[in-house]
Amino acid sequence: MNLPEAVTIREVCLRDGLQLEKPLxxxxxxxxxAAIVDTGVREIEATAFVSPSKVPALADAAELAAELRRFDTVEFSALVASANGARRALAAGFGSIEYVVSASDGHSRANVGRSSAEATAAITDLVGLAHDGGATLEVIIATAWDCPFDGPTPAQRVVDIAAxxxxxxxxxxxxADTIGTTTPVRVTELIAALRPVIDGLPLGAHFxxxxxxxxxxxxxxVAAGVTRLDAAAGGLGGCPFAPGATGNIATEDLVYLLRDCGVQTGIELPAAIAAAAVAQRLVGxxxxxxxxxxGDRRTTIKR
Amino acid sequence: MNLPEAVTIREVCLRDGLQLEKPLxxxxxxxxxAAIVDTGVREIEATAFVSPSKVPALADAAELAAELRRFDTVEFSALVASANGARRALAAGFGSIEYVVSASDGHSRANVGRSSAEATAAITDLVGLAHDGGATLEVIIATAWDCPFDGPTPAQRVVDIAAxxxxxxxxxxxxADTIGTTTPVRVTELIAALRPVIDGLPLGAHFxxxxxxxxxxxxxxVAAGVTRLDAAAGGLGGCPFAPGATGNIATEDLVYLLRDCGVQTGIELPAAIAAAAVAQRLVGxxxxxxxxxxGDRRTTIKR
Structure with missing residues (x-):
């Protein structure tokens, strides 16, 4: 098993974690x-510029953006699903934009009202907008393993979008494993298929x-070559297609696993557990x- | 990643799952x-022959044993921590005995009142008793990664006990990862250290x-060469040393992961989910x- 020395964890609690909660x-x-920044994390997905009527919990995206300047140790990103969203994110000052393309038509149409091919074609515009605005653009391929409407996603669709x-x-x-269905061998196989077509670009995964x-x-x-992982404090984040299901992988659980596998994240586990407690208190x-x-084995074991 | 074609899952819901519950x-x-047998599982740890005052939930071990003959598709085992327990298990008709040896002194003394070395030395007697009674003897090495009293367990202690x-x-x-602290790289390393000293004996793990x-x-x-895994329906089973913590790995979650990794278990997932529901209803x-x-992705995805 070849593991990297370090991986980047992007904290998505503020966006994916909160998006289905009662607006905070x-x-x-x-x-x-503030609690999340205290963990030492270097990248935070702060919000999404999407329809406020569809996602009322993130309707304050521009107001939140105006408050981010005080946290200067962190790279903040915003998620968008259209060129219009990207314009709003850039206007709000984001230097890092994530554009979501669903690999399946069922999810793409339900989410943004167009096919996967149409959403893929729009990458050109999104890259242009981001780069003209001095920002980077990440393409997140949603429903990369399974779609709640179409069933299993053929790997070739994901490879084609990545290419x-x-x-x-x-x-x-x-x-992104949008509905939380994938398993290690499917992950290993998809990552192996993607690496040859992405020309050395940083590759992330979202579970x-x-x-x-x-x-x-x-x-x-991580064993297959992914160097970036999304996670949410406390494991916050439901899934609209799986009522009662748990959310994102929990940042503190991921940090625990990676630390004990010898993979550095730059995140301090006690602070990550404290941030999860803050998230739990605030969502109620x-x-x-x-x-x-x-708790961490290092603090819960008596010596 | 070299995965085997099949692994054996031993269902431990009736023993490890129930031992800290209010007696059922x-x-x-x-x-x-009956619900568990319906899943297709071939091995079930039915009970333990230990002190009824310490584990009242399993005080009915002999009575339960008398009822097992009706389930003739399954190999039943009983866990013991002493020669006396083995004698009771054999008298009750068990053909498969599991003898627990803690790799750490702190847990060994708390659990059975003697050192790890003393518990290891007793293996001779246990093997003799089991084989004289026509039964097999499995040695389960507890606190194989961490002890709630002594902290991390040196791998050499586990290797020495296995040898x-x-x-x-x-x-x-x-x-056995008795207190649920271990992680993949520590697992890989310990299994790699154990395989050379166990002379090809079947090797199991309990998480x-x-x-x-x-x-x-x-x-x-499983990737490191373990071919036997313990799991409990519903993930039943608390840990006396970690209040509020979850229990054994859930049989149905493990079957889902292994099935989608191409590893056969002989267990039918819908029946395993149904057994978990029965466990949940009965413990309340x-x-x-x-x-x-x-739910299974195959049944919850719309097509």
Whole structure:
């Protein structure tokens, strides 16, 4: 097993974590953000510029953006699903834009009202907008393993989108297990198929723990060459297509696993557990994090 | 990654799963057992012959044993921690005995009142008793990675116990992550250290999901050469040393992961989810199983 010395964890609690919660007041988001920044994380997905009526929890994207300048140790990114969203994100000052393309038509149409091919073709415009605005553009390929409408996603669709994104000038590529269904061997196989077509671009992965396999998939991804992982404090983040399911992989659980595998993340585990506790208090319900309950073995074992 | 075509899952819900629950009536245990047998599992750890005052939930071990003959597709085993327990298990008709040896002195003394070396030396007697009674003897090495009292367990202690067990005639070896702290690289390294000293004996592993890493560790174990895994329906089973922590890895979550990794278990996933639901109903509280909430992707995805 060849593991890298370090991986980058991007904290997505503020965006993917909160997007299905009852809207949190801006002041609470800033409290959570401060706790997250204290963990030592270097990249945070702060919000999304999408329809406020579809995602009311993120309707304050521009107001939140105006507050981010105080946190100067962190690279903030915003997620968008259209050129219009990218314009709003750039206007709000974001230097890092994530553009989501669904690899399946069912999810693409449900999410943004156009086919996967149409969303892929738009990468050209998104790259142009981002680069003209002095920002980087990451293409996140959603439903990379399974679609809630279309079933399993053929790997070739994901490979084709990654190749197109690379050709069209994207700065980073990521694959997302949108509904939390994938497992290690499927991860290993898809990452192996992607690496030859992305011309050395940084490759990230985004897992949900909906079926308990999120950390196993993350481990397999890192072993296969992924150097960037998304995670959310406390494991916050439901899935609209799987009621009752758990959310993103929990940052603190991922940091625990990676630390004990000898992979550095720059994130301090006690601070990550503290941030998860803040997230849990602010959303007002139990989060699925394991470390939040059980604690780090180094502090819970008596000596 | 070299994965085997198949692994054996031993269902431990009736023993490790129930041992800290309020004692379940025998009739309820038989209801649960019937649901578990229906999953297609071939090995079930039915109970333990230990002090009824220390583990009241398993005080009915002999009565339960008398009811097992009706399930003739399954190999039942019983866990013991002493020669006296082995004699009771053999008298009750068990043909497969598991003898637990803690690799750390702190846990060994707390659990059975003697040192790890003393417990290891007793393997001779246990093998003799089991073989004289026509039974097989598995040595389960507890606290194989961490001890709740002594901290991290030196791998050499586990290797020495496994070598002794092999030399003294044990039929199988297993390692247990008793407090749910281990992670994939530590698993890979310990399994690699064990394989040269166990003379080709079947090697099993037992994980708890206390820190969310149970399935990742199980995957790493299988990739490293383990062919036997313990799991409990619903993820039942608390840990006395980690209040609020989750229990064993859930059988249905493990079967899901292994199936999608191309590794056969002989267990039918819908029946495993149904057994988890029975376990949840009988113990009367929510279980940590992911599949019980989210379902198999093959049945929850619309097509």
């Amino acid at each position: 007041p801006l002041a609470d988001k800033l409290t959570l953000l 197109a994104a690379t050709r069209l000038g994207a700065d980073r590529i990521a694959v 949900h723990n909906t079926r308990g396999t999120g950390l196993a998939s993350a481990y397999a991804a 319900h139990d989060l699925p994090s394991a470390l939040l309950r059980a | 009536p025998l009739a309820d245990k038989l209801t649960l057992l 002794a067990a092999t030399r003294l005639g044990a039929d199988r070896i297993a390692v 708890h999901n206390t820190r969310g890493t149970g399935l990742a560790s199980a995957y790493a174990a 509280h929510d279980l940590p199983s992911a599949l019980l909430r989210a």
